[in-house]
Amino acid sequence: MDKHDDKRQQLLVAMTASCGAGARDGTGSLLQPWSRLARNLCPLIGESGFCALFGRAARLVSARFEWIAIPSFKTIEALLTALGERLASVSAEQARAANMALLDTFTRLLADLIGQALTIRLLHSAAPGTGEQNAQEQK
Numbered sequence: 001m002d003k004h005d006d007k008r009q010q011l012l013v014a015m016t017a018s019c020g021a022g023a024r025d026g027t028g029s030l031l032q033p034w035s036r037l038a039r040n041l042c043p044l045i046g047e048s049g050f051c052a053l054f055g056r057a058a059r060l061v062s063a064r065f066e067w068i069a070i071p072s073f074k075t076i077e078a079l080l081t082a083l084g085e086r087l088a089s090v091s092a093e094q095a096r097a098a099n100m101a102l103l104d105t106f107t108r109l110l111a112d113l114i115g116q117a118l119t120i121r122l123l124h125s126a127a128p129g130t131g132e133q134n135a136q137e138q139k
Contacts, residue, residue, distance in 0.1 A: 007120050009104070011120065011123040011124060011127055012033075012100070012103050012104060012107065012123070015033040015036070015103070015123070015126065015127050015128065028084070030084075030087050030095060030096065030099045031080050031083065031084050031087075032128075033099075033103060033126070034080055034083065034103075035080065036126040036127075036128070037050075037106075037122075037123075037126050038050055038076045038080075039126070040122050040125050040126045041110075041122060042076070044114075044122075047074070047075060047076055048074060050076060051072065051073050051074060051075070051076065051079055052072075053106060053109055053110060053113075054079060054106060055070075055072050055073075056109060057102055057105040057106040057109055058070055058102060060105050060109075061098065061101045061102045061105050064098075064101060065094070065097075065098040065101065067086060067089065067090060067098075068086055068098050068102065070082045070083065070086060087099060107119060107123060110122075
């Protein structure tokens with residue numbers, strides 16, 4: 001694992017740190033990193049590109065968590081609804097583990113496509129609490 005993988009892992013941990021904390025079933029907060037990623041990635045790869053990349057990541061993760069495999073979707077809203085239903089159907093511990101594996105696989109595939117440095121920048125901008133800071137830096 002190189003320094004970029006370490007940084008990517010740290011950003012994923014930061015993005016998922018609050019997942020499940022305070023939510024009744026935890027699935028709403030598990031979807032927050034996905035919403036933030038979609039908001040940052042869709043201008044670059046489009047909604048269909050995001051859904052296709054997610055589908056590939058889900059197929060890879062389904063070898064370990066077979067219940068996570070979901071059909072292809074054309075909209076992020078439909079994709080997140082289906083993911084939320086799948087995560088709600090299992091224990092909170094399983095849902096968190098599968099979600100983290102899915103995020104890790106998704107970002108690894110993304111890094112293979114667009115490069116580690118850009119992936120880390122996108123993850124950093126999608127991490128909670130960094131959007132306001134980034135807006136001020138760009139002024």
